[in-house]
Amino acid sequence: MANIHDVARLAGVSVTTVSRVLNNHPYVKREKVEAVNQSIKQSGYIRNINAVNLKKGKTNLVGVVLPFLDHPYFAQLIQGISLAASVHHYKIVLYQTGYLEDQEMEALEMLKLKQIDSLIICSRKISLDIVERYREYGKIVLFENGTDTSLSYTFVDHYTCFMKALNYLYDRGHREIGFCINRLDGTNSGQRERAYQDFLEIKGLRYNEEYIFKGCHYLEDGERVLHELSGMKHRPTALLATSDQVAAGMITASPTYNIAIPDDLAIIGFDDQPIARAMNITTVGIPLHSIGELLLEQTMSETVSHKEVSVELIERLTV
Amino acid sequence: MANIHDVARLAGVSVTTVSRVLNNHPYVKREKVEAVNQSIKQSGYIRNINAVNLKKGKTNLVGVVLPFLDHPYFAQLIQGISLAASVHHYKIVLYQTGYLEDQEMEALEMLKLKQIDSLIICSRKISLDIVERYREYGKIVLFENGTDTSLSYTFVDHYTCFMKALNYLYDRGHREIGFCINRLDGTNSGQRERAYQDFLEIKGLRYNEEYIFKGCHYLEDGERVLHELSGMKHRPTALLATSDQVAAGMITASPTYNIAIPDDLAIIGFDDQPIARAMNITTVGIPLHSIGELLLEQTMSETVSHKEVSVELIERLTV
CATH class of the missing domain: 3.40.50.2300 (Response regulator)
Structure with missing residues (x-):
């Protein structure tokens, strides 16, 4: 497959120029922009998003830790997270853990390795001490009362x-x-x-x-x-x-x-x-859909925040 | 943050040697391995998975296109996909599309840009003609009868x-x-x-x-x-x-x-x-959980395959 060097050679410009064109740099002569775009087309060059992410230092992916998906509780939560994520042009990576500690650790390790930019923990088995050790690698948001931690969280009392x-x-x-x-x-x-x-x-x-x-x-x-x-x-x-x-x-x-x-x-x-x-x-x-949205917004914010969501008893016919 | 050059300098070895240690290359002297590991610890160097993925040309992520998550049909399907994925050390990236064509296109574009290695389309709005144009960029698997395509699929008649x-x-x-x-x-x-x-x-x-x-x-x-x-x-x-x-x-x-x-x-x-x-x-x-597993296995396979899943009428009390 064609790489950036092939594109440069074909266009008769430097690799730096190709890179500038790809990143919409303002100071490139119009002829050069056209030559580069032409040679991208001709060579079939495809940009690898991982190279772009590597440079930007972000992936536009947010991880979500939950035990299982086939329960409406988590399905509604993730639906809310997912819809809010698309507004920010983020996608969700699922870490379905079955409450296994090593699966939860894997999500934290992936945050460290920058597979994801941030992590929402909907429900967990591992201790918060361990979770907190990973906070330097990206935003971690909990769906529980995390009073004793330095993390962002949304919770129901x-x-x-x-x-x-x-x-x-x-x-x-x-x-x-x-x-x-x-x-x-x-x-x-x-x-x-x-x-x-x-x-x-x-x-x-x-x-x-x-x-x-x-x-x-x-x-x-x-x-x-x-x-x-x-x-x-x-x-x-x-x-x-x-x-x-x-x-x-x-x-x-x-x-x-x-x-x-x-x-x-x-x-x-x-x-x-x-x-x-x-x-x-x-x-x-319990407004799970809105909670999902709140959790996602907290991953996007620079600051640490805590939100309590109020709930109501709905009287129907089973009492 | 420390990079691979800092690690090499601190250990008194070349960048190539550091890279070999990171990749568990067999022919590195034990002293050098120890020096590198020591300087990784000292410098706080963190490997960026995107750099590794870039080199390997894969991300261990499989994309899943579906319209919504808050329905048991899709929740069970994705539960099956997700469990099968963990066996292969893959994670799922969700493309929740709401049957919007531009959202479906985004998933295909991400396959092209190598954010994901392969793509499962559980349900779609865009035409199969468009989907097929992306098959050169990674495995695409359909959950429908794709007889007229060159893609892998699992289906129910x-x-x-x-x-x-x-x-x-x-x-x-x-x-x-x-x-x-x-x-x-x-x-x-x-x-x-x-x-x-x-x-x-x-x-x-x-x-x-x-x-x-x-x-x-x-x-x-x-x-x-x-x-x-x-x-x-x-x-x-x-x-x-x-x-x-x-x-x-x-x-x-x-x-x-x-x-x-x-x-x-x-x-x-x-x-x-x-x-x-x-x-x-x-x-x-309809065995949605097993179908999810089948779909995931098809993304892992080198060959194009077609599977029909049989269903049965279960007699209970509403007829």
Whole structure:
């Protein structure tokens, strides 16, 4: 394939002149510009964007770390990130990690190696100490409360919104309240767990480990929860599903287990996904699309910033 | 920031030697290797992956063109692509196009400029003629029947599977059958439209334009269809929803419009998404995750290949 030297030779000019023409340098004679453009056409020369990026020191790529893509929560988030990125002529490189630490490290290493200009971490397993060590290599933005770090972040106060949902159920007479969660070691899960413990203490209610359903993420998990529930002697009367998907799974399975919603079991979802609107699920609305946009804007900014996104409890028919 | 020349100076070796150490060249004296590694540490030298890529002529990035991400169809597809990519140490660059031709062109141009090594086109608006012009710049793989092209592709025979679903409804007594579709100008939609026309002709049934519901893609669209349907004088007795999302939206809206499923309206979905399993929707199963893996494998292969993926009608409770 033709290179810049071939173009210069064909045009009868220096390589510097070709480079100036390619970069739209203002002080090149018109005849030379025409000769260069002509010889680019003739030789079939193609500019390699990596050479350009190398010189500019940027790639117009932003990395996004997330555990999986086949869940509406992350799909909506990335849709928001992606749309905001195109406004800035950036594209997204996906680091789908499955919560594996070495996969997350790979994303950080790629930031260091300048495969990407910046990195958004939507959800993670590795410690923030490790993440912070990479901040000198490019902007890193977290989707969590990163108060103890020097990084930019956007977050939802999961403690407060969990507490609000629990009180909502309490005010409607529920005393046996449980919740579903995906993994207990995540930052958001930790906040929810703390809110739950504090709530029980404030209200003088008993902690029942059976009422915490782990590994809940997909629609199918909702059915599993109902299956477990149906075998319990003392059932909770209400559940925070922490995902509309899981809530929807419980509702579709409820006739099978002869559990009436909300009479036998009240359910509050999370996120306000389309399925929550379609199935009239009471839920905590989280504007994931806008959050995605905010995260991307933070990667573009020179300054470190922190944004809290407010959420609202949306009353429908499952409580 | 330190560059390769600084490292060489500090180590007292040539730039060539530093380069050999960086590339694990076998014939470098051990003392020199140690001196170079020592001076890399001291100088804080960071290798720029773009320089490495420039030299190797590859980026380990594969581009994926799709219209949107917040739909389970594309989310599952990309999940499959992404998992297969990590096996090959490749990452995905997303080109979310919203079916805008200039966005699709950008992906092709980036293949030409070597931002990516290869490109998977999951769904498109631009003509295949234009796509084919870029095949010299890297592997392009289509998720559609690309018989008339010189490109690799994986496809589902939408004509046959639409015909099968229509006959299934016919055999159960339905004569007034309609369908929902997203856009009529897509390749898959064209095949479905053709199957529908042929089916009506074979069975001697009347074509009724009212029975074709356009712009159907999301859960919300299912409700809109029921709303339209409820205002019709002569309603279809069965619908092919061409997406489980749309089918699910119809089912959740059905009590509102007092339409019993399947008695007043039989529904067949497409894809066999988790929601179809949860809601017992009769559907045409399309293994999107495996298709994603196949598409990625085709980008890695030197040869041009064509793969047809078989699908099956899954009988549940909505017909």
